[in-house]
Amino acid sequence: MNYPYQIKNLEAYHKAYQESVEQPEAFWANIAEHFTWKKKWDSVLNWSFSPYKVEWFKGAQLNITENCLDRHLEKNGDRPAIVWEANSPEQAALTLTYRQLHFKVMQFANVLKNNGVKKGDRICIYMGMVPELSIATLACARIGAIHSVIFGGFSAQAIADRLEDAKAEFIITCDGAYRGAKEIPLKDVIDDALIGNHSIKRVIVYTRTHAPLSMIKGRDVWWEDEIKKVESDGNPYFPAETMDAEDILFILYTSGSTGKPKGVVHTTAGYMVWTNYTFVNVFQYEPGQIHFCTADIGWITGHSYILYGPLSAGATSLMFEGIPTYPDASRFWDIVEKHKVNILYTAPTAIRSLMGFGLEPLQNKNLCSLKVLGTVGEPINEEAWHWYDENVGKKNSPIVDTWWQTETGGILISNIANVTPGVPSFATLPMPGVQPCLVDEKGIEIEGNNANGNLCIKFPWPGILRSTYGDHERCEKTYFSIYKNYYFTGDGCLRDAKGNYRITGRVDDVLNVSGHRIGTAEVENAINCHTGVIESAVVGYPHDIKGQGIYAYVIFSGIHENEEHTRKDISLTVSKIIGAIAKPDKIQFVSALPKTRSGKIMRRILRKIAEGDTSTLGDTTTLLDPTVVEILIEGRL
Numbered sequence: 338m339n340y341p342y343q344i345k346n347l348e349a350y351h352k353a354y355q356e357s358v359e360q361p362e363a364f365w366a367n368i369a370e371h372f373t374w375k376k377k378w379d380s381v382l383n384w385s386f387s388p389y390k391v392e393w394f395k396g397a398q399l400n401i402t403e404n405c406l407d408r409h410l411e412k413n414g415d416r417p418a419i420v421w422e423a424n425s426p427e428q429a430a431l432t433l434t435y436r437q438l439h440f441k442v443m444q445f446a447n448v449l450k451n452n453g454v455k456k457g458d459r460i461c462i463y464m465g466m467v468p469e470l471s472i473a474t475l476a477c478a479r480i481g482a483i484h485s486v487i488f489g490g491f492s493a494q495a496i497a498d499r500l501e502d503a504k505a506e507f508i509i510t511c512d513g514a515y516r517g518a519k520e521i522p523l524k525d526v527i528d529d530a531l532i533g534n535h536s537i538k539r540v541i542v543y544t545r546t547h548a549p550l551s552m553i554k555g556r557d558v559w560w561e562d563e564i565k566k567v568e569s570d571g572n573p574y575f576p577a578e579t580m581d582a583e584d585i586l587f588i589l590y591t592s593g594s595t596g597k598p599k600g601v602v603h604t605t606a607g608y609m610v611w612t613n614y615t616f617v618n619v620f621q622y623e624p625g626q627i628h629f630c631t632a633d634i635g636w637i638t639g640h641s642y643i644l645y646g647p648l649s650a651g652a653t654s655l656m657f658e659g660i661p662t663y664p665d666a667s668r669f670w671d672i673v674e675k676h677k678v679n680i681l682y683t684a685p686t687a688i689r690s691l692m693g694f695g696l697e698p699l700q701n702k703n704l705c706s707l708k709v710l711g712t713v714g715e716p717i718n719e720e721a722w723h724w725y726d727e728n729v730g731k732k733n734s735p736i737v738d739t740w741w742q743t744e745t746g747g748i749l750i751s752n753i754a755n756v757t758p759g760v761p762s763f764a765t766l767p768m769p770g771v772q773p774c775l776v777d778e779k780g781i782e783i784e785g786n787n788a789n790g791n792l793c794i795k796f797p798w799p800g801i802l803r804s805t806y807g808d809h810e811r812c813e814k815t816y817f818s819i820y821k822n823y824y825f826t827g828d829g830c831l832r833d834a835k836g837n838y839r840i841t842g843r844v845d846d847v848l849n850v851s852g853h854r855i856g857t858a859e860v861e862n863a864i865n866c867h868t869g870v871i872e873s874a875v876v877g878y879p880h881d882i883k884g885q886g887i888y889a890y891v892i893f894s895g896i897h898e899n900e901e902h903t904r905k906d907i908s909l910t911v912s913k914i915i916g917a918i919a920k921p922d923k924i925q926f927v928s929a930l931p932k933t934r935s936g937k938i939m940r941r942i943l944r945k946i947a948e949g950d951t952s953t954l955g956d957t958t959t960l961l962d963p964t965v966v967e968i969l970i971e972g973r974l
């Protein structure tokens with residue numbers, strides 16, 4: 338497969354960018370011509386930001402799996418689609434060619450059908466990073482069911498909330514998952530999530546860890562048994578369901594500034610075109626290369642750059658079950674050497690954590706296959722950028738710093754490898770089709786370079802979210818009404834003298850902990866569930882490895898046993914309600930929170946104290962009781 342729309346030099350980038358702004362419809366129609374459609378579109382783009390409605394390629398019909406699988410079979414059927422590296426280096430790697438993956442996806446689509454799944458049904462997928470996770474996800478797309486993958490670190494309560502919100506009727510899970518030295522009892526967590534649930538019709542369980550399980554008659558079935566039934570039917574073929582361009586492909590839950598995560602909705606055609614276009618361009622993928630995205634498929638990065646982007650481009654995507662530090666901190670480098678990885682796409686938090694082990698784990702590792710490095714998920718500090726550049730890329734591989742979000746479907750702002758220049762800690766320039774702007778507090782656009790403001794996007798790109806599941810109003814309110822006629826990203830940003838963008842971090846109450854997005858309100862709600870907690874306030878503070886740590890101020894009615902014990906109890910409560918990823922790093926017990934006379938918590942002050950920067954607390958005279966601040970400073974952890 339070649340990519341006629343791959344941008345090959347700086348001039349071509351400027352030309353493509355200009356065309357995408359001046360004639361967006363013609364620009365995207367030309368690109369969309371390179372995909373497989375059952376029926377072409379009637380119109381390329383219909384849109385309005387107020388009220389919010391976006392439709393790309395309306396009237397077209399397709400199935401994304403025909404683009405990710407079937408269309409590669411004739412010429413590249415024997416090319417590896419997925420190379421899988423197990424958690425344990427002792428276990429042999431596994432390769433699925435396009436032909437094999439196509440077969441397995443159809444086979445599992447038949448399993449889904451036999452179990453009563455129909456087009457439009459919602460299926461929750463809660464699995465470890467095994468190849469069957471990719472197969473299950475693609476099989477949902479094949480049959481036209483809406484997948485909602487939930488990261489294996491979320492708790493039973495978090496799953497239960499998501500199942501209810503998505504009105505899901507089916508679950509695909511594993512007995513357990515291996516992650517480093519840990520074994521995570523996924524099915525047990527699902528069982529807890531399903532206590533009192535009467536909507537789930539079927540739970541399909543894939544065997545990975547052989548952990549003992551409860552299997553409920555009439556509800557739970559084994560993946561392997563269901564496959565055997567399909568095999569004995571003898572016909573693995575499963576025609577790709579015809580989907581409208583704007584039919585929902587998936588829901589993915591993400592945190593915002595309210596306590597309740599929202600189900601970001603992505604539809605079929607626009608998302609496909611966007612992930613493919615950005616994959617092929619940002620990483621400058623060349624056929625035959627091995628692309629290693631280290632994310633989990635439970636996050637948007639895995640959806641877009643392990644599955645849909647690479648597979649729609651006929652690429653070879655490496656999927657890794659484990660973690661960078663198991664069995665030791667050379668694991669990534671061993672994988673790069675073993676599989677001759679060409680593109681390594683990871684998160685700053687992973688880089689910072691590996692930096693902490695020094696250079697020893699990199700010694701004698703052959704990394705010369707690497708051509709392009711990428712980062713995603715949070716701002717990368719210059720120190721980590723240079724470490725990555727010098728020790729991994731050997732100053733020979735461009736680093737693409739890709740800024741995007743669950744809501745954007747794919748990369749919006751990034752340098753393009755070997756085409757547009759990289760600048761340490763800058764995401765740099767917008768992709769064609771992306772029209773960023775900076776606005777001030779009042780929503781007035783700040784023109785010109787050397788500017789600092791809130792990052793908005795003026796015009797829809799094909800991968801933009803279409804809604805938040807079951808609550809379109811919430812989508813409109815969150816993204817399109819804070820600044821009228823703009824999509825508001827929630828990020829602060831500056832633009833330098835050359836027009837390069839640098840993301841400075843969230844300006845709303847959303848934290849980015851180890852690249853995971855967590856709402857402060859969500860953590861507060863969880864802390865407040867602990868018996869004895871009267872009130873809490875959560876803020877972020879700089880953390881050397883995680884990027885941001887979680888700092889909780891808690892008003893407690895009576896310490897049980899001792900403070901340390903109570904801290905552990907509160908952390909466990911948060912683990913049960915959200916998941917271990919949201920556990921506070923620090924809990925300071927306080928007798929009061931700094932509030933204005935109208936009862937609003939002044940988070941700015943709490944943030945400053947957590948950061949240890951108490952020299953510039955600003956005006957505290959509007960506080961109901963300014964003496965609170967001194968007490969908080971004294972008790973700082």
Ligand code: PRX
Binds near residue numbers: 637740828
């Ligand atoms: O704050 C930005 C940060 O991550 C947020 C989006 O999080 P999520 O939806 O979980 O998606 C992460 C993976 C795409 C953004 O609002 N972020 C993401 N990439 C970068 C970044 N911040 C700075 N630089 C980046 N490259």
